[in-house]
Amino acid sequence: MPVAPNRKNPASQATAIAVAGLIGTIAIIFVVTRIASQASEGDLQLNLGDDVFTIGDAEDLAAKIDDEDVFGGDPLLISGLGNDRDVWVQHLGDDPTKGWLVFAVRPDDAPRSCIAQWERDVAQFVDSCDGTVYPEDGQGLRQYPVEVLDGQVTATIASG
Secondary structure, eight states: OOOOOOOSOHHHHHHHHHHHHHHHHHHHHHHHHHHHHHHHTTSOOOOOSOSEEEEEEHHHHHHHHHOTTTTTTOOEEEEEETTTEEEEEEEOSSOTTSOEEEEESSOTTSOTTOOEEEEGGGTEEEETTTOOEEETTOBTBOEEOEEEETTEEEEEOOOO
């Protein structure tokens, strides 16, 4: 069976594709520059990801952190929470619904290779790079809001 010849002009098709591509490129450039402009003026807050994290069941975590046979009585280290936000989860006291602390494992200006390491024998954290000592509640390190909601330990780990 014979095939009908293509009567459309290939040059006009190429022109239409080029014009559509140009319009698309201009639209993308406009959107990107508009977003950048609003962000630099403070009119736009980019929030890429959730800042509230559920760490786990308060009773189970408290039992594990407080029990020397499970975690050795050590706080829980969570690495990479919310991208590069490494945190210590500490529980102090006997009530699993209270006494929760979540704090950074290093000072804000320290490289990621530095970490305030838990020293069980003296119940304190010691910076692996400069030897700075932090108490068991992590005072001196960035503290994050933490609460127990419906039996779950949750923390707001916002950057900056």
